[in-house]
Amino acid sequence: xxxxxxxxxxxxxxxxxxxxxxxxxxxxxxxxxxxxxxxxxxxxxxxxxxxxxxxxxxxxxxxxxxxxxxxxxxxxxxxxxxxxxxxxxxxxxxxxxxxxxxxxxxxxxxxxxxxxxxxxxxxxxxxxxxxxxxxxxxxxxxxxxxxxxxxxxxxxxxxxxxxxxxxxxxxxxxxxxxxxxxxxxxxxxxxxxxxxxxxxxxxxxxxxxxxxxxxxxxxxxxxxxxxxxxxxxxxxxxxxxxxxxxxxxxxxxxxxxxxxxxxxxxxxxxxxxxxxxxxxxxxxxxxxxxxxxxxxxxxxxxxxxxxxxxxxxxxxxxxxxxxxxxxxxxxxxxxxxxxxxxxxxxxxxxxxxxxxxxxxxxxxxxxxxxxxxxxxxxxxxxxxxxxxxxxxxxxxxxxxx
Amino acid sequence: xxxxxxxxxxxxxxxxxxxxxxxxxxxxxxxxxxxxxxxxxxxxxxxxxxxxxxxxxxxxxxxxxxxxxxxxxxxxxxxxxxxxxxxxxxxxxxxxxxxxxxxxxxxxxxxxxxxxxxxxxxxxxxxxxxxxxxxxxxxxxxxxxxxxxxxxxxxxxxxxxxxxxxxxxxxxxxxxxxxxxxxxxxxxxxxxxxxxxxxxxxxxxxxxxxxxxxxxxxxxxxxxxxxxxxxxxxxxxxxxxxxxxxxxxxxxxxxxxxxxxxxxxxxxxxxxxxxxxxxxxxxxxxxxxxxxxxxxxxxxxxxxxxxxxxxxxxxxxxxxxxxxxxxxxxxxxxxxxxxxxxxxxxxxxxxxxxxxxxxxxxxxxxxxxxxxxxxxxxxxxxxxxxxxxxxxxxxxxxxxx
Numbered sequence: 001x002x003x004x005x006x007x008x009x010x011x012x013x014x015x016x017x018x019x020x021x022x023x024x025x026x027x028x029x030x031x032x033x034x035x036x037x038x039x040x041x042x043x044x045x046x047x048x049x050x051x052x053x054x055x056x057x058x059x060x061x062x063x064x065x066x067x068x069x070x071x072x073x074x075x076x077x078x079x080x081x082x083x084x085x086x087x088x089x090x091x092x093x094x095x096x097x098x099x100x101x102x103x104x105x106x107x108x109x110x111x112x113x114x115x116x117x118x119x120x121x122x123x124x125x126x127x128x129x130x131x132x133x134x135x136x137x138x139x140x141x142x143x144x145x146x147x148x149x150x151x152x153x154x155x156x157x158x159x160x161x162x163x164x165x166x167x168x169x170x171x172x173x174x175x176x177x178x179x180x181x182x183x184x185x186x187x188x189x190x191x192x193x194x195x196x197x198x199x200x201x202x203x204x205x206x207x208x209x210x211x212x213x214x215x216x217x218x219x220x221x222x223x224x225x226x227x228x229x230x231x232x233x234x235x236x237x238x239x240x241x242x243x244x245x246x247x248x249x250x251x252x253x254x255x256x257x258x259x260x261x262x263x264x265x266x267x268x269x270x271x272x273x274x275x276x277x278x279x280x281x282x283x284x285x286x287x288x289x290x291x292x293x294x295x296x297x298x299x300x301x302x303x304x305x306x307x308x309x310x311x312x313x314x315x316x317x318x319x320x321x322x323x324x325x326x327x328x329x330x331x332x333x334x335x336x337x338x339x340x341x342x343x344x345x346x347x348x349x350x351x352x353x354x355x356x357x358x359x360x361x362x363x364x365x366x367x368x369x370x371x372x373x374x375x376x377x378x379x380x381x382x383x384x385x386x387x388x389x390x391x392x393x394x395x396x397x398x399x400x401x
Numbered sequence: 402x403x404x405x406x407x408x409x410x411x412x413x414x415x416x417x418x419x420x421x422x423x424x425x426x427x428x429x430x431x432x433x434x435x436x437x438x439x440x441x442x443x444x445x446x447x448x449x450x451x452x453x454x455x456x457x458x459x460x461x462x463x464x465x466x467x468x469x470x471x472x473x474x475x476x477x478x479x480x481x482x483x484x485x486x487x488x489x490x491x492x493x494x495x496x497x498x499x500x501x502x503x504x505x506x507x508x509x510x511x512x513x514x515x516x517x518x519x520x521x522x523x524x525x526x527x528x529x530x531x532x533x534x535x536x537x538x539x540x541x542x543x544x545x546x547x548x549x550x551x552x553x554x555x556x557x558x559x560x561x562x563x564x565x566x567x568x569x570x571x572x573x574x575x576x577x578x579x580x581x582x583x584x585x586x587x588x589x590x591x592x593x594x595x596x597x598x599x600x601x602x603x604x605x606x607x608x609x610x611x612x613x614x615x616x617x618x619x620x621x622x623x624x625x626x627x628x629x630x631x632x633x634x635x636x637x638x639x640x641x642x643x644x645x646x647x648x649x650x651x652x653x654x655x656x657x658x659x660x661x662x663x664x665x666x667x668x669x670x671x672x673x674x675x676x677x678x679x680x681x682x683x684x685x686x687x688x689x690x691x692x693x694x695x696x697x698x699x700x701x702x703x704x705x706x707x708x709x710x711x712x713x714x715x716x717x718x719x720x721x722x723x724x725x726x727x728x729x730x731x732x733x734x735x736x737x738x739x740x741x742x743x744x745x746x747x748x749x750x751x752x753x754x755x756x757x758x759x760x761x762x763x764x765x766x767x768x769x770x771x772x773x774x775x776x777x778x779x780x781x782x783x784x785x786x787x788x789x790x791x792x793x794x795x796x797x798x799x800x801x802x
Binding site for chain 2: 003006010053358360361362363374376377378379380384387388389390391392396397398399400401
């Protein structure tokens with residue numbers, strides 16, 4: 001039986017509170033071979049004490065060696081196999097700017113590019129034009145009208161933008177325009193299934209109009225559309241786990257992914273303190289909370305090792321306020337690794353810490369990568385985390401007699 | 402290739418003896434956070450010495466977070482993925498009372514219930530009537546005759562009984578009568594496939610007769626049937642592993658599950674000593690023995706921590722007699738965890754100990770949950786245990802050239 005169907009069949013209701021505390025990009029590497037990771041070097045007395053009372057593990061987001069984007073990594077954390085459930089790139093891009101995507105919208109990630117006199121691509125990123133210029137071009141593209149559908153064009157950053165089509169009868173199953181190399185023209189969008197033919201025609205019409213509008217721009221005299229997709233209509237957390245789930249996150253993309261799996265996105269401010277305040281405010285109303293801390297990842301991407309330490313220590317500092325709410329199960333981990341040494345997401349396993357009254361303690365006494373390699377749960381996968389949390393919370397009934 | 406087919410393809414014959422020693426519900430939790438589990442606290446010099454010479458692991462019966470019933474947990478131990486192979490509840494209930502179930506019998510678990518004047522269920526367990534009353538009602542239900550099939554009604558305990566239909570052409574694929582809530586009437590049984598239509602009609606006829614017979618009883622004036630099922634016709638151990646397998650167990654259900662996978666059930670007494678005696682008696686006749694000790698589980702269900710310690714120490718005490726038979730491979734574990742703290746089966750991993758002349762020793766020097774977390778085989782699944790045992794016994798040939 002499929003993993004999520006099993007949860008759907010076995011879940012039971014109780015009043016327990018389960019908290020998933022995610023420090024984005026938590027897993028790291030030492031800057032030098034003999035050194036410590038940011039998590040190991042950070043002064044984290046509260047996390048260490050919790051590890052000593054809890055049980056630890058190392059967790060793989062998608063599969064061995066696979067570096068996940070934020071979408072798949074979070075789907076894994078939420079129990080959805082990221083190789084089975086996918087969120088289209090266009091949808092993630094729209095969620096990332098906080099666009100209020102509707103279930104039948106088609107979203108695409110747009111890239112401005114440079115074309116030569118023959119319409120062949122010379123630079124797929126149009127020289128990475130600054131955001132102000134990209135925003136200016138986006139405003140011009142808003143002039144394009146398509147029959148029977150509403151269009152939204154929104155700037156993202158530099159050469160990136162989002163296109164959304166809204167209307168009756170739009171279908172996904174569309175190829176991309178980006179040939180993924182220079183020296184070729186943008187490709188026409190093709191329908192991968194008959195129902196998507198009209199949508200493909202609309203997108204090609206939009207592309208033709210965009211080409212006219214951008215013709216005299218420089219260097220961004222063309223554009224490409226990638227990852228044309230709809231809300232993937234994922235199974236919802238309430239149905240799978242039988243709990244009311246609330247998401248607390250400061251960045252739009254994480255709120256968006258949480259919404260796609262059926263969580264309520266709770267209003268919160270920009271700081272970790274405001275997130276903790278939100279948690280307290282909504283404590284009675286939900287059985288499950290997803291609490292997301294962004295900047296461990298941002299600093300990792302920037303190669304800022306010390307910045308990562310600061311954020312981790314900040315989380316450690318507020319941990320007692322979180323524990324004071326008396327969660328029945330607390331699960332501390334990250335979505336993926338973002339070692340400052342690599343300045344990017346990576347495939348490395350993540351340290352995981354579970355505490356509940358029903359855990360079996362191991363001998364781990366600090367929360368860090370090397371300590372968790374000796375954790376009592378061994379090496380697990382992200383999709384195993386919520387089933388374990390459900391069990392620790394007494395929310396799963398027996399399988400079979 | 403499917404797991405069991407691989408074994409079927411690769412197994413070879415030799416004279417080795419493999420012993421699977423199962424202490425039911427072996428995995429535990431400390432009563433207090435800083436304490437020891439029953440297995441850790443028990444004085445087990447013989448098991449510890451074997452662990453020091455062997456290799457250990459932690460094993461998951463079904464999947465992370467999943468608490469198995471005894472049926473699925475044992476199927477896992479025997480190498481059958483419990484999510485793929487299922488034993489119906491009616492079949493397990495019949496096996497549990499030692500009923501001699503035939504391959505084409507349909508077995509159901511029956512529950513007496515209370516109905517109001519409109520035939521709506523007011524108590525799904527009829528006030529948990531004592532076993533004597535249940536037995537008395539069962540005898541009345543034996544009067545029901547169905548055309549062309551034989552019926553058996555047997556008491557189990559309190560409000561529970563077993564109904565078995567025997568005859569030509571009976572088919573499974575039937576819904577249950579129990580609406581799983583009060584305020585609703587028992588539901589008619591429906592066929593989930595056309596071949597089961599005549600069987601559904603027979604069961605509904607039985608239900609109508611039962612209702613008449615019970616009409617004036619109090620509080621058990623109705624009943625429900627659940628888990629209507631046949632022997633699942635599982636692949637047999639002899640075909641899969643190529644060995645003759647013998648089961649030694651004091652409780653009917655475990656003898657029954659062993660029989661379903663093709664083991665010979667060996668006659669034995671009620672004590673662990675008599676089980677050891679049986680083992681010695683049949684030692685030359687079998688390649689594989691399943692040796693089941695029940696009471697670690699029973700005491701766990703009763704919350705009797707010290708009782709669990711006693712049983713574990715009892716097993717440790719007889720271990721030298723078992724080892725004196727010179728098994729080539731010995732595998733000591735449990736089917737699932739039954740922590741006295743939780744008074745129920747649980748999802749926690751089980752300690753596993755392998756000894757054979759061909760194992761690779763790890764550094765574990767005692768047999769316990771926390772020691773086995775550091776075991777040399779890491780964290781494995783129940784279905785991996787017998788393939789490993791086969792390999793240690795030299796009973797698997799090379800895969801591919």
